[in-house]
Amino acid sequence: MTFGVALLATSLFAVPRPASTAETQEVVLENGLKVLLLENHKSPAVTFQVWYRVGSRNEIDGKSGLSHFLEHMMFKGTAKTGPEEYSRIIAKNGGRSNAFTSSDVTVYFATMSRDKIGIAIDLEADRMANARLDGKFFEPEKKVIMEERRLRTEDNPVSALAEITGAVTYTVHPYRRPVIGWMGDIEGLTREDLREHYRTYYAPNNAFLVVVGDFSTPEILAQIKAAFGKIPRGPAPPRVNVEEPPQRGERRVILKKEAELPVLLLDYHVPNTESPDSFALDLLTTVLAGGRSSRLYQELVYHKRLAQSVGADYSGLSVDPTVLSVSARVMPDKDSSEVERIIDSLLSQVRSEPVSEREIEKAKNQVEAAFVFGQDSVFGQARRIGFYEITTRWQDLESYLPGIRKVTAADILRVAKKYLDPDRRTIGTLIPIKENSP
Amino acid sequence: MRKQVRIFLFCCLAVLLPTSAQARLEAQRSVLENGLVLLTSEQRALPMVTFNLLLKAGSRYDSQGGEGLANLTAQLLTYGTKKRTALEISETLDFIGANLSAGCSEELATISLTLLKKHLPIGLELLAEILTESVFPQEEIERQKQMVIASIKGKLEDPGEIAQMKFMEALYPRSPYGRPVEGTEASVKAIPREDLSKFYERYYRPDRAILAVVGDVSHREMLAGLEDAFKRWKGGTSGREVLPAPAAGPPDFIRVDKKITQANIVIGHEGVRRGHPDYYAIQVMSYILGGGGFSSRLMESIRNQRGLAYSVYSSFYSEKDVGTFEVTMQTKNQTAEEAIRITKEEIRRLREEGVSEEELAAVKSYLTGSFPLRLDTNARIAGFLSHMEHFELGLNYVDRYPDLIGAVSREDVRRVAERYLRPERLIVVVVADQEKAALK
Numbered sequence: 001m002t003f004g005v006a007l008l009a010t011s012l013f014a015v016p017r018p019a020s021t022a023e024t025q026e027v028v029l030e031n032g033l034k035v036l037l038l039e040n041h042k043s044p045a046v047t048f049q050v051w052y053r054v055g056s057r058n059e060i061d062g063k064s065g066l067s068h069f070l071e072h073m074m075f076k077g078t079a080k081t082g083p084e085e086y087s088r089i090i091a092k093n094g095g096r097s098n099a100f101t102s103s104d105v106t107v108y109f110a111t112m113s114r115d116k117i118g119i120a121i122d123l124e125a126d127r128m129a130n131a132r133l134d135g136k137f138f139e140p141e142k143k144v145i146m147e148e149r150r151l152r153t154e155d156n157p158v159s160a161l162a163e164i165t166g167a168v169t170y171t172v173h174p175y176r177r178p179v180i181g182w183m184g185d186i187e188g189l190t191r192e193d194l195r196e197h198y199r200t201y202y203a204p205n206n207a208f209l210v211v212v213g214d215f216s217t218p219e220i221l222a223q224i225k226a227a228f229g230k231i232p233r234g235p236a237p238p239r240v241n242v243e244e245p246p247q248r249g250e251r252r253v254i255l256k257k258e259a260e261l262p263v264l265l266l267d268y269h270v271p272n273t274e275s276p277d278s279f280a281l282d283l284l285t286t287v288l289a290g291g292r293s294s295r296l297y298q299e300l301v302y303h304k305r306l307a308q309s310v311g312a313d314y315s316g317l318s319v320d321p322t323v324l325s326v327s328a329r330v331m332p333d334k335d336s337s338e339v340e341r342i343i344d345s346l347l348s349q350v351r352s353e354p355v356s357e358r359e360i361e362k363a364k365n366q367v368e369a370a371f372v373f374g375q376d377s378v379f380g381q382a383r384r385i386g387f388y389e390i391t392t393r394w395q396d397l398e399s400y401l402p403g404i405r406k407v408t409a410a411d412i413l414r415v416a417k418k419y420l421d422p423d424r425r426t427i428g429t430l431i432p433i434k435e436n437s438p
Numbered sequence: 439m440r441k442q443v444r445i446f447l448f449c450c451l452a453v454l455l456p457t458s459a460q461a462r463l464e465a466q467r468s469v470l471e472n473g474l475v476l477l478t479s480e481q482r483a484l485p486m487v488t489f490n491l492l493l494k495a496g497s498r499y500d501s502q503g504g505e506g507l508a509n510l511t512a513q514l515l516t517y518g519t520k521k522r523t524a525l526e527i528s529e530t531l532d533f534i535g536a537n538l539s540a541g542c543s544e545e546l547a548t549i550s551l552t553l554l555k556k557h558l559p560i561g562l563e564l565l566a567e568i569l570t571e572s573v574f575p576q577e578e579i580e581r582q583k584q585m586v587i588a589s590i591k592g593k594l595e596d597p598g599e600i601a602q603m604k605f606m607e608a609l610y611p612r613s614p615y616g617r618p619v620e621g622t623e624a625s626v627k628a629i630p631r632e633d634l635s636k637f638y639e640r641y642y643r644p645d646r647a648i649l650a651v652v653g654d655v656s657h658r659e660m661l662a663g664l665e666d667a668f669k670r671w672k673g674g675t676s677g678r679e680v681l682p683a684p685a686a687g688p689p690d691f692i693r694v695d696k697k698i699t700q701a702n703i704v705i706g707h708e709g710v711r712r713g714h715p716d717y718y719a720i721q722v723m724s725y726i727l728g729g730g731g732f733s734s735r736l737m738e739s740i741r742n743q744r745g746l747a748y749s750v751y752s753s754f755y756s757e758k759d760v761g762t763f764e765v766t767m768q769t770k771n772q773t774a775e776e777a778i779r780i781t782k783e784e785i786r787r788l789r790e791e792g793v794s795e796e797e798l799a800a801v802k803s804y805l806t807g808s809f810p811l812r813l814d815t816n817a818r819i820a821g822f823l824s825h826m827e828h829f830e831l832g833l834n835y836v837d838r839y840p841d842l843i844g845a846v847s848r849e850d851v852r853r854v855a856e857r858y859l860r861p862e863r864l865i866v867v868v869v870a871d872q873e874k875a876a877l878k
Contacts, residue, residue: 042483043462043814075732084742087732092800094807111811143745147700151748151768155698157595258697260595261588292528302525305581308588331584332591362533369535369554372486376815435697 021385021397025217031233032205035224036385036394038212040378046117046213046220047378049109050124051386053208054201056179057103057240057319062188065181066197068101069145069189074108075099076137078130083137086123093119103175104319105390111379114214118223125227128202134191142186149180157259157430158329165428168253169267169323173244203234208389212382244269244321251426259432261308262330264340267323267426270419273316273391279403280411281324281419285312286363287355287412288326288346293362295346296326304342306334317387324419336429350416354409367404463813465823466657467833470664473645473673477823478657481816485555487653489565490820492828495547495641497619498681505614506621507629510582511637512542515549517578520571524578527564536561540568544615545757546828547641552817555654562667569642570670574634587623597702597869598768604692604867605704605764613684615760643674650824652816683759689862693877694869701774701870702766705781707863709754709761712829718842719850720754720858725801726793726851727784727859728752728765733800735784740767746777754858758829763858771874778866785859792852805843 024038055067077083090097095112097120110120153159163178170176180186209228211220247269270281289296289312300307307328314324326343330336375381388397468476497508516538517524531538536553549568553561593599603618610616620626651660686708710720721729728736728751740750750767769777813819826835868877 040483042481043811045811045814084732084738088800091730091733091804091808094804094811096808096811111814113807113811116807137742140743140745144741144748147746147769148748150699150770155597155700260591291532293525293532298525302581305584308585308592329592331588365533366535369486372484372554373537373552375484376486376817378814 021381021394024385024394026394027221029204029225029229031229031231032203033228033231034208034389035221036208036210036389037215037217037220038210038381038385039215039217040212040381041214043378044113044214045111045378046114046211046215047109047111047382048117048120048124049107049210049382049386050128051208051210051390052106052201053104053206053390054106054197054237055102055104056177056181057174058201058237059174059177059181061177062185063193064177064185065145065179066189066193067106067201068180069142069186070133070194070197071099071101071106071108072141072145073133073138073194074127074131076135076141077132078126079132080126080130081123083135086127089123090120095120101179103179105386107386109379109382111213117215117220121220121223121227125231128204128207128228129231131198131202133194133198138191138194142189145180145186146183149183149186152180153178154183157255157257157432158263160257161255161263161265161428161430164255165253165265165267165426168251168428169269169426170244173242173320174240175244175320175322199234201237203237204228204231205233206237208386210382210386210389212385213378240320242320247424247426249423253426253428254431255428256431256433258435259430261332262334262336262432263428263430264328264330264336264343265428265430266326266343267428268326268419268421269321269424270314270324271316271321272318273388273396275316276403277411277415277418278316279400280407280415281314281316282367282404283360283363283407284350284412284416285314285324286366287350287359288312290363290366295350296328296343299346300328300339300342306331306339306342317391319390336431340427340429344422347416347420350412351420354413357409360407360409360412364404364407368401371401463819463836465833467827468657468661470644470661470668472668472671473643473647474664474668474671475648475827476657476660476664477648477650477827478655478660479650479652479819479823480656481653481819484816485654486816487553487555487558487561487651487655488816488820489549489551489561490650490652490817490824491549491565492648492824493547493549493642494545494646495637496543496545497617497621498544498614499637499641500614500617500621503625504629504633505617506586506619506626507633507637508547508641509542509619509621510579510586510626510629511634511642512540512547512549513582513586514574514578514634515540515568515572517582518573518575519567520573521567524575530560530564534560538564542619544619545759550817550820558655558663562663566667566671569668572638572642574631574638576631579629579631579634583626583629586620586626590618590620590623590626597696597698597700598766600694600696601702601704601766601867601869604694604869605706605865606762608687608690608692608865608867609706609708609762610684610760611687613682615684616687640674644668644671645673648824648827650820650827652820652823681759686863687865690865691877692865692867693872693875694867695872696869697871698869699770699871700768701771701777701868701875702768703774703778703869704764704766704867705778705864706762706764707860707865709763710756710858711761712756712758714756714761716850716854716858717756719846719854722798722801722805722843722846723788723793723851723855723858724752724754724763725805726797727788727855730801730804733804735788736765736767736781739780739784740769740777744776744780746773746780750777750781771871772876774868774870774875775877778868782861782864785861788855789852789859789861792848792855795848798846798848798851802843802846806840
């Protein structure tokens with residue numbers, strides 16, 4: 001994109017051009033910090049995101065939840081700012097901010113207007129180098145995280161099932177641990193653990209920035225260089241080289257918990273987007289459960305009325321190989337083994353017969369439309385660029401739709417045969433019970 | 439995520455659009471011959487179009503004993519028209535990758551549609567069919583009833599939902615606002631087909647509807663498209679309806695026993711209508727108390743200082759004819775009492791001591807500054823425009839807003855805190871393992 005066009009687009013009367021990710025600019029600072037910039041003048045917002053290449057994947061047994069805990073403590077101030085002042089400063093300037101942690105990354109983000117975004121840039125640079133993690137807020141924040149775990153997992157039967165199933169799906173790979181951490185581990189984490197984690201992973205060469213929205217590239221790049229350029233490069237963080245051994249035989253997990261509706265979850269080992277199979281896997285999940293006309297929905301929800309909802313989820317945007325999850329929430333008073341039997345037969349069908357041309361065309365249309373809809377928010381656009389960057393490289397985002405378009409019925413049949421193998425799956429079942437007072 | 443983000447519509451409506459955002463919004467309004475109000479905002483960046491249709495057809499129109507009718511009607515809209523079966527509708531939508539959904543709240547039924555620009559004609563055709571030619575096949579009714587009943591059961595899995603339901607029930611006894619939108623298992627089962635058709639005939643009328651369309655389409659194109667597609671949609675004959683305002687219930691302390699690890703707490707009382715003259719001062723006050731995320735007083739004292747909760751939030755939620763004030767939070771069973779005590783203490787402090795000039799300035803700049811940034815998707819713009827119309831705020835609302843917020847003084851905040859925060863009226867609901875919570 002030329003700067004002339006960019007400036008023109010910010011004027012009030014110009015019609016903003018669609019911002020294609022192909023127009024993303026990549027700049028790497030001397031300290032190794034990669035900066036990805038995409039101008040998009042659709043709304044007056046700029047989203048500024050710092051992506052650290054660290055998540056629960058980088059943790060060890062007994063210390064689960066460390067990355068997420070550190071994310072919380074990053075809001076407790078630096079030499080220059082007080083506890084929670086980060087959020088207050090952003091809000092006072094009309095912005096919104098937050099953070100999230102996954103298995104692979106920890107991401108901090110702020111959305112502000114063009115004239116204020118420099119504030120977020122300075123604050124993020126400051127806490128990349130100078131976070132004060134050992135204040136009196138360590139103990140209260142630990143309690144907050146334990147409350148978060150109670151809210152999200154302990155008292156949420158569906159999440160609890162996903163957690164325990166994940167812990168069996170993987171035997172050695174760190175994806176077996178929950179991002180938030182096991183309750184006992186959270187309780188045992190120390191200030192020193194946090195400091196060590198911060199020193200090891202929070203460095204410009206282990207991070208990248210994604211900035212999308214209403215800004216001028218040279219202007220914002222100058223601001224970024226001034227704020228982040230002086231932070232020294234850190235030693236290369238340790239690499240995680242754990243490979244999950246191939247699964248040989250189905251595994252089962254039963255969770256009995258206070259709940260109303262039974263839930264079934266089937267995890268199948270699949271590759272990430274590094275594999276060309278990931279395009280066909282995306283379409284396969286769409287054929288199975290994309291919309292009300294999909295196969296699982298039609299059979300289980302519509303015709304047989306055995307399930308309240310069904311899902312088939314796959315995102316290849318993970319650093320290591322991941323899972324394709326098929327799930328169903330069973331209708332009250334219906335038998336979950338009957339639901340499992342039908343899921344099984346539908347999955348066998350896609351492994352033995354090619355899907356029709358119309359179904360493939362429909363799935364491709366759904367994926368393409370969702371791709372366009374996904375560009376509607378600057379936050380969503382930045383998030384997508386970031387996830388491609390952690391998986392392979394952001395440039396691969398551009399080959400997504402062409403890759404989808406090339407998939408044939410034979411490809412879908414082949415990947416279904418290869419990956420939806422009953423011997424390579426883990427089935428989790430939630431059995432609702434009424435817990436009695438002790 | 440670091441915090442649970444709860445976005446209430448009033449936030450969207452409460453805040454201003456500065457000139458630049460407004461210019462980009464370029465909202466246009468027309469009233470069609472049949473009474474339908476059309477609002478558009480041309481957003482050409484992507485080849486997509488988003489529809490948001492509001493209908494005055496919410497659960498407040500349900501009769502006592504007939505709860506769930508409004509919701510079931512909305513759910514069934516996409517399950518059969520004169521021209522298409524439910525299966526054909528699903529197949530048509532999925533084949534073009536469009537998202538169509540219908541929902542229902544106390545006041546409104548909502549239909550949302552997002553599609554690629556190239557599929558606009560088929561989208562309009564489907565919308566028109568749904569609005570004028572729904573047939574409510576018996577088989578689909580039975581199916582949807584089962585789905586709704588499953589959903590009612592499923593919600594009992596969520597202690598937060600239970601607390602919310604009990605709170606509304608206590609706050610608005612003998613009113614549709616106090617009853618669940620979905621109805622109860624018994625009331626849903628008993629709904630006859632005839633009632634669905636009647637409800638549809640009576641309430642799904644263009645003169646009860648607001649349509650916002652945002653995306654790769656102009657106002658003129660939409661007018662032409664609607665004239666053609668919606669020509670069969672005719673206004674109703676009902677006059678202006680007078681609905682009784684619900685009366686708030688007495689203060690109460692409600693305990694629900696459930697074997698869970700956290701107490702799910704809702705504390706609150708009646709609030710104000712959206713059109714109330716003190717609405718803006720109350721929004722500013724409410725933000726300081728517990729609406730302002732990490733900047734709020736409740737967040738500071740309950741989460742940051744004491745580590746009692748992950749999420750604590752308060753809001754004055756305003757509908758057209760009713761308003762609610764509520765604080766929601768979750769804390770381990772054993773600290774429920776402490777969290778309730780601190781909440782009450784913060785309410786007292788705000789009423790008695792008011793706010794500092796600095797706090798007030800920070801809120802004002804947040805409210806005025808953050809809004810244009812929230813309008814960053816077609817769906818959000820469409821939701822904003824349709825609700826702006828529903829609440830009769832006027833197209834110049836965006837111009838008036840800075841003054842409305844700017845005029846709020848420290849004295850106003852103290853005054854509205856004293857008047858609209860009413861410790862003696864509080865209804866407290868605690869869903870918890872009561873033995874462990876050991877509430878006095």
